[in-house]
Amino acid sequence: MTGHPTQRVPAGHIVALVGAALVVVAAFLPWVRSGSTTRNSFAMLRLADELGAIHGWTRRTVLVTWFIMPAACGVLVLVSLGRRRWPPVVLAALIALVALIVWGAARGSSLSLAYGAAVNQGGVTLLIVGALMGIRARRNQNV
Amino acid sequence: MSDDDGGNRRRDAVFGGTPLPPPGAPPYGQYGGEPPTFPTWTAGEPLASPAASPLAPPPPGQSWYIAPPAKKSRRGRAIIATIGAMAVLAGGTFAAVALSDSDGAATPSAAVAGFFTALDHEDVLGMLNALPAGEREAMQPIAEDLTSELERLGISKKVDLGLVKGLDIQVDGLRTHSEDLGDGVAGVWIDSGTITLNVIPQDVPIGDNLKNLIEYVTAAPVVITATSESQSMRMEPSTNPIVTIKDGGSWKLSALYTAAEAMRRDSDAPLPAFGQGVAAVGSASPEAAVRAFADAVAAFDFEKMVALTPPKEMQALHDYAPLFLAEVTQNMNDAAFTVSITRLDLTSSGDGDRRPVAITGGAIHFAYEEGSGAIDYDGKCITLSGDLANFGEGGTQKECPGDVSGLAGQLGLGDLAGRESVPFAITVVKEDGQWYVSPIGTFGNTFVSALRVLQPEDFQEGGLVYKFIDGLQSNFGFETEGGD
Numbered sequence: 096m097t098g099h100p101t102q103r104v105p106a107g108h109i110v111a112l113v114g115a116a117l118v119v120v121a122a123f124l125p126w127v128r129s130g131s132t133t134r135n136s137f138a139m140l141r142l143a144d145e146l147g148a149i150h151g152w153t154r155r156t157v158l159v160t161w162f163i164m165p166a167a168c169g170v171l172v173l174v175s176l177g178r179r180r181w182p183p184v185v186l187a188a189l190i191a192l193v194a195l196i197v198w199g200a201a202r203g204s205s206l207s208l209a210y211g212a213a214v215n216q217g218g219v220t221l222l223i224v225g226a227l228m229g230i231r232a233r234r235n236q237n238v
Numbered sequence: 239m240s241d242d243d244g245g246n247r248r249r250d251a252v253f254g255g256t257p258l259p260p261p262g263a264p265p266y267g268q269y270g271g272e273p274p275t276f277p278t279w280t281a282g283e284p285l286a287s288p289a290a291s292p293l294a295p296p297p298p299g300q301s302w303y304i305a306p307p308a309k310k311s312r313r314g315r316a317i318i319a320t321i322g323a324m325a326v327l328a329g330g331t332f333a334a335v336a337l338s339d340s341d342g343a344a345t346p347s348a349a350v351a352g353f354f355t356a357l358d359h360e361d362v363l364g365m366l367n368a369l370p371a372g373e374r375e376a377m378q379p380i381a382e383d384l385t386s387e388l389e390r391l392g393i394s395k396k397v398d399l400g401l402v403k404g405l406d407i408q409v410d411g412l413r414t415h416s417e418d419l420g421d422g423v424a425g426v427w428i429d430s431g432t433i434t435l436n437v438i439p440q441d442v443p444i445g446d447n448l449k450n451l452i453e454y455v456t457a458a459p460v461v462i463t464a465t466s467e468s469q470s471m472r473m474e475p476s477t478n479p480i481v482t483i484k485d486g487g488s489w490k491l492s493a494l495y496t497a498a499e500a501m502r503r504d505s506d507a508p509l510p511a512f513g514q515g516v517a518a519v520g521s522a523s524p525e526a527a528v529r530a531f532a533d534a535v536a537a538f539d540f541e542k543m544v545a546l547t548p549p550k551e552m553q554a555l556h557d558y559a560p561l562f563l564a565e566v567t568q569n570m571n572d573a574a575f576t577v578s579i580t581r582l583d584l585t586s587s588g589d590g591d592r593r594p595v596a597i598t599g600g601a602i603h604f605a606y607e608e609g610s611g612a613i614d615y616d617g618k619c620i621t622l623s624g625d626l627a628n629f630g631e632g633g634t635q636k637e638c639p640g641d642v643s644g645l646a647g648q649l650g651l652g653d654l655a656g657r658e659s660v661p662f663a664i665t666v667v668k669e670d671g672q673w674y675v676s677p678i679g680t681f682g683n684t685f686v687s688a689l690r691v692l693q694p695e696d697f698q699e700g701g702l703v704y705k706f707i708d709g710l711q712s713n714f715g716f717e718t719e720g721g722d
Binding site for chain 1: 315318319321322323324325326327328329330332333336337341342356359360361362363364366367371374375378398400401402
């Protein structure tokens with residue numbers, strides 16, 4: 096008897112997973128500097144919230160979205176093992192978008208950025224590349 | 239073709255429910271590995287050889303078997319799935335804990351310690367975060383505008399809040415004790431500690447205009463060295479506490495409460511009933527808030543004036559006002575004149591929760607024992623009438639911004655004539671849907687507005703400030719080391 100033939104994880108998914116791992120690691124690295132104190136992305140957002148730098152509906156949305164991002168990357172790992180190609184592509188793109196927004200908010204502030212923000216950008220790039228590879232592979236399959 | 243080697247392996251796409259590829263079609267590609275090698279066969283045609291059929295029995299002494307899937311890739315996927323599941327679990331737990339947790343100080347002593355830690359690290363954001371939200375929101379915009387204006391005028395260089403240069407503060411051995419003063423209010427006394435200031439003059443962001451002005455006044459060159467200058471101060475046990483309040487679930491260090499408590503102790507007044515002071519009275523619009531405040535001023539109603547200030551920003555005033563309300567009200571009632579506001583033209587601008595309300599016109603009537611008079615402001619000029627006209631400079635009844643004469647002219651302020659000035663504005667803030675008059679915002683923005691009238695050239699040789707200094711010397715005999 097045989098089992099189902101094995102399905103390999105597409106290359107685009109692997110690239111996206113590496114990007115997601117980078118984004119998660121970067122989130123815990125120093126993002127901003129004030130004097131000799133550095134803060135990671137979570138502390139930065141929490142401080143921005145405390146100081147009233149983010150307002151209205153964006154406030155809670157940005158906070159909650161970024162804090163659940165590590166769990167979302169775990170979900171990305173799981174959906175990448177499935178047969179369907181679109182869920183990991185969409186999820187990778189969403190994580191990249193949120194990471195880009197948080198980076199943009201830090202960049203637009205008057206604070207000195209630390210290396211965590213740069214590592215985050217590397218992760219965002221890989222997420223976007225992985226998502227595009229997934230879209231391209233899907234198109235090639237349909238041809 | 240089948241493999242007729244010792245292993246007799248042959249992929250069989252039929253088993254597992256997957257249909258055979260159509261005759262002549264390429265093998266399935268998604269299974270990976272080597273594609274199955276089937277002999278081509280067209281339906282209806284006789285088989286070239288029974289052994290060539292995928293359904294043919296194996297040669298004698300041999301048997302078909304399907305190679306099991308590579309154990310490595312199945313195990314790898316299981317590991318990745320486990321990692322993913324653990325990441326979801328860990329990430330979800332982290333989010334739940336982080337979003338429900340508070341970053342603030344859990345005790346009054348922790349609030350003070352946090353502030354001094356931020357001071358030790360030159361962490362401006364940490365120091366701002368140590369203040370209650372109401373006081374911070376009032377002071378922060380003024381501090382930012384003031385910094386910006388000082389940089390524009392060349393008095394200071396650009397200040398990076400993330401990296402304050404030229405100053406290194408060290409706080410060592412800080413010991414404190416706290417004591418409750420009331421519900422949600424606690425005093426923290428400093429028992430001991432040392433603060434060391436290290437200044438590196440060449441890194442201090444002093445602007446060129448300020449440096450040149452100091453040299454003009456002192457008649458001595460300002461020497462800026464790269465050598466660090468250090469000074470240590472030992473903190474003696476404090477007699478007055480640093481007051482902390484509970485704000486948003488954590489303890490914050492309040493500058494206004496600290497000042498109010500120090501004044502209370504100096505006057506030997508009893509502790510106020512915190513949280514039961516003057517109740518806040520808000521208005522529906524920015525203009526309504528300013529009108530209500532103006533009416534309270536005209537009526538000498540000090541309690542109403544306090545009630546019209548923001549309850550969060552001026553929480554200390556609301557709590558401590560009852561201690562001196564009676565005395566202030568008595569003094570106001572003893573005033574020998576009455577005031578009535580007969581006209582008040584207001585224009586608010588902006589769209590946030592903190593806005594300026596400009597006074598674009600108004601008329602005030604004074605009545606006192608010896609007579610009465612009125613002041614009329616049309617948005618540019620002030621006209622005195624009645625008995626007040628006698629107080630006008632040189633007996634004039636009308637003063638306009640371009641009329642810089644008399645003493646002001648002698649002090650070298652003539653350059654101010656004709657400069658466009660911003661009407662006096664009262665700052666109002668919105669809290670909990672109601673508008674209040676902000677004293678801190680009003681005073682701070684008035685000072686910043688005055689700076690905005692000045693130009694960088696005013697602080698350079700021959701400019702307005704230099705003329706003012708020369709005017710002081712010639713009119714009042716103030717000696718400066720430099721000048722004429």
